[in-house]
Amino acid sequence: xxxxxxxxxxxxxxxxxxxxxxxxxxxxxxxxxxxxxxxxxxxxxxxxxxxxxxxxxxxxxxxxxxxxxxxxxxxxxxxxxxxxxxxxxxxxxxxxxxxxxxxxxxxxxxxxxxxxxxxxxxxxxxxxxxxxxxxxxxxxxxxxxxxxxxxxxxxxxxxxxxxxxxxxxxxxxxxxxxxxxxxxxxxxxxxxxxxxxxxxxxxx
Amino acid sequence: xxxxxxxxxxxxxxxxxxxxxxxxxxxxxxxxxxxxxxxxxxxxxxxxxxxxxxxxxxxxxxxxxxxxxxxxxxxxxxxxxxxxxxxxxxxxxxxxxxxxxxxxxxxxxxxxxxxxxxxxxxxxxxxxxxxxxxxxxxxxxxxxxxxxxxxxxxxxxxxxxxxxxxxxxxxxxxxxxxxxxxxxxxxxxxxxxxxxxxxxxxxxxxxxxxxxxxxxxxxxxxxxxxxxxxxxxxxxxxxxxxxxxx
Numbered sequence: 001x002x003x004x005x006x007x008x009x010x011x012x013x014x015x016x017x018x019x020x021x022x023x024x025x026x027x028x029x030x031x032x033x034x035x036x037x038x039x040x041x042x043x044x045x046x047x048x049x050x051x052x053x054x055x056x057x058x059x060x061x062x063x064x065x066x067x068x069x070x071x072x073x074x075x076x077x078x079x080x081x082x083x084x085x086x087x088x089x090x091x092x093x094x095x096x097x098x099x100x101x102x103x104x105x106x107x108x109x110x111x112x113x114x115x116x117x118x119x120x121x122x123x124x125x126x127x128x129x130x131x132x133x134x135x136x137x138x139x140x141x142x143x144x145x146x147x148x149x150x151x152x153x154x155x156x157x158x159x160x161x162x163x164x165x166x167x168x169x170x171x172x173x174x175x176x177x178x179x180x181x182x183x184x185x186x187x188x189x190x191x192x193x194x195x196x197x198x199x200x201x202x203x204x
Numbered sequence: 205x206x207x208x209x210x211x212x213x214x215x216x217x218x219x220x221x222x223x224x225x226x227x228x229x230x231x232x233x234x235x236x237x238x239x240x241x242x243x244x245x246x247x248x249x250x251x252x253x254x255x256x257x258x259x260x261x262x263x264x265x266x267x268x269x270x271x272x273x274x275x276x277x278x279x280x281x282x283x284x285x286x287x288x289x290x291x292x293x294x295x296x297x298x299x300x301x302x303x304x305x306x307x308x309x310x311x312x313x314x315x316x317x318x319x320x321x322x323x324x325x326x327x328x329x330x331x332x333x334x335x336x337x338x339x340x341x342x343x344x345x346x347x348x349x350x351x352x353x354x355x356x357x358x359x360x361x362x363x364x365x366x367x368x369x370x371x372x373x374x375x376x377x378x379x380x381x382x383x384x385x386x387x388x389x390x391x392x393x394x395x396x397x398x399x400x401x402x403x404x405x406x407x408x409x410x411x412x413x414x415x416x417x418x419x420x421x422x423x424x425x426x427x428x429x430x431x432x433x434x435x436x437x438x439x440x441x442x443x444x445x446x447x448x449x450x
Contacts (some may be wrong), residue, residue, distance in 0.1 A: 007210045007294050010406040013223055014385040015231075016370070017398060019318045023308025023370055025336045031317055031332050034273050039304075062236035069320070075256065075378045085254035087212050087376055100256035125247050135251050137381055142233030143223035144402045146383060147245075150251075168246050191207070193237050202250050203218070203243035204379050 014141035020071050023044065025104045030150030040073065040102030043116045047096035052118030054186045055151070057112040059105065059138060066110030074101040074116070076133070081120030082171040090123075118153065124164040131159035131166070133170065148202045151189045154181045165202075167197030174200050213439040214248035215379055216295055224402035231398045232359055248379070255378040258304040260338050267336050269310070270349035274332030281331035283312025283350030285426040288386070288414065291343040291371060295437030299343025300380075305433075306336040306372040307347065314355030314365075323355050348426065354393050366393035366400065375435040386431045387413045 021029035025038040043079060044052065055074075059067040077083050082093035084100075093099070103112045121129040134151040152160050160179065169175050177199045180187035191199045224239035266273035271280045291307075292300040310316045310333065314323030317333050337345045352367050368385045377380065387394045394400055394413065403409050411434070420428035 006297060007437065008293060008297050009222055009408065009411065010219065010295060010436050011382060011384050011411055012403045012405075012433045013382060014370075014402070014412070015234075016318055016372075016383045017385075019308065019316045020370070020383075022318055022332075023306050024372060026308075026332070026334045029318055031334065033276070034332050034334060035267070035336070039258070039262070041366035058279075062238075067237075073381070075251070075254075077251070082248055084256070086257060087254045088250065089212050090250070098256060122250050124249050130249065130251070132252075133251070135378060137378070139383055140233075142231070142237035142239065143239075144226060144228060144231070144234060146346050146381060147239065148379065148448060165246050165249075168244055174241075194240055198239055201239050201243040203220070203245040204250065 015141060015144055016071060016146075018069050018141040020069075020139060020141075023106055024071060028104050038102070041179075043074075043097065043099075043101045044080060045096055045116065048117055049094050049096070051173060052115060052185065053118050054113065054115055055134070055180065056186060056188045057103070057136075057151075057191065058110055059140070059191045060193065061142075064195070066105075067140055068105050068107050068110045069083070070105045070110075070112075070138060072103050072105075072112055073137045074103070074114070075099060075135040075137070076116065077119040077122050079117055079120050081132075083122075085107055099141075111183045121159065128162070128164050129159070131156050131163040133163075136191075143193075148204055149191065149199055150178055150202070152179045153187060153188070154179050169200055175200075205242075212253055213250075214253060215377055215429055215436045218436060222405055222408050228398075228402040231402050234255050234402070248377075252379045255374060255379045257302065258338060258374070263336070263338060268347035270331065270333065270347065272309075272333060272348075272355050279330050281311070281350050281379045283331075283352075285348070285424065286351050287346060287348055287420065287426050287428040288369065288391050288431055289344070289346035289420060289428060290414075290431040290433065292435060293343055293431045294375070294380075294435050298326035298337070300375055300435055301339055301341045301343055303339050303374045303376070304336060305339060305345050306334070307349075307353040307369050308334040309349065309369045310355060312350050312353050314353030315324065325355065326355065339381065351388070359398055363398055363430055364393055364396070366391045366397050371433065373433055373435065374375065377438070380435040382433070382435060384412060384433070386429075388429065389416050
């Protein structure tokens with residue numbers, strides 16, 4: 001026997017369930033008057049620096065049906081590539097941009113649509129730069145442990161080609177599952193939980 | 205607030221043998237919502253190490269009291285009155301201060317205030333079902349609520365959820381993000397539930413069962429349950445190469 005390391009185990013995850021809105025977006029599901037607003041419902045204000053963009057996300061199951069009960073949280077750097085977080089050591093992020101959003105799928109269309117700014121590049125360990133990206137965390141009924149993925153931008157071809165995370169994807173035909181297509185100021189990103197077009201998820 | 209150097213190390217690898225797998229056929233909804241390909245790992249970058257923060261200023265006076273925060277003046281929610289308290293810790297057994305903890309639950313009859321819930325049990329006009337708080341400097345949190353009811357759900361022809369409270373917890377890094385459910389000590393329904401059963405290790409399930417704590421009760425008012433939550437631990441940066449500017 002050796003000494004005990006005295007570490008704890010992470011609490012086990014359980015599904016967010018079909019009623020996740022009650023806890024995380026109560027105003028969205030008609031429970032008004034408890035919290036003034038749903039947290040993370042909007043990302044940008046007039047003061048936020050950077051290029052305004054719209055993002056449309058849909059989440060599909062293995063049958064090709066769109067989820068109408070998913071919830072996606074977004075976490076991104078500001079226009080200069082800095083995170084608004086105490087753990088950010090490289091500088092002070094734009095105080096008018098929290099970088100975090102929380103968006104439930106529309107209960108009829110399944111669509112998620114939000115306004116944000118295009119993030120700047122963020123370094124990978126060792127100093128190489130990653131292409132601009134938005135970190136996504138997806139929970140829903142039937143998802144036992146929240147799924148992590150990233151949204152990259154289709155018009156950043158050169159940066160995407162150099163991105164050290166995308167470079168880790170052995171099956172190159174899966175890389176496009178992480179790249180949102182641009183049409184005007186709107187980026188569209190479809191997440192497939194399963195099937196031939198299954199999105200790359202991360203073990204991070 | 206203590207003046208401490210922010211922690212910037214990467215997080216411990218998640219133990220995927222301890223966490224529920226994506227595909228758990230006895231919980232039927234997981235079958236078409238479970239990725240089938242292996243998730244891809246990479247070393248943590250600022251995108252994983254950083255995370256959002258929430259100030260105490262977002263909290264209203266009744267945010268941590270579900271017995272009152274949706275109740276008419278002078279009234280309160282129906283059900284056994286309880287206090288749920290505990291700490292948010294990391295895998296190094298250190299407290300995680302100043303993080304947002306959100307919770308939601310069914311009412312005492314097992315009915316959610318949600319248009320997708322058609323269970324026979326009635327809504328309680330004085331119960332909304334959600335609350336939130338932020339941990340203090342020692343990682344402590346607490347809230348008041350009523351004991352939620354068990355309820356049937358469409359999975360097998362006679363599956364029931366044990367009484368439970370949903371928890372959403374933030375850490376200091378976005379990859380510490382966790383959603384889970386708290387169960388109640390002594391409930392025989394826990395071991396019959398297909399959603400509980402997605403967790404492969406019995407010890408991990410026991411880690412989600414809150415303990416009745418008679419010493420923390422408020423006599424003639426509410427019993428207390430203790431529920432600690434553990435988030436992923438963070439490596440020390442003591443011996444790591446400093447990135448430029450660090």
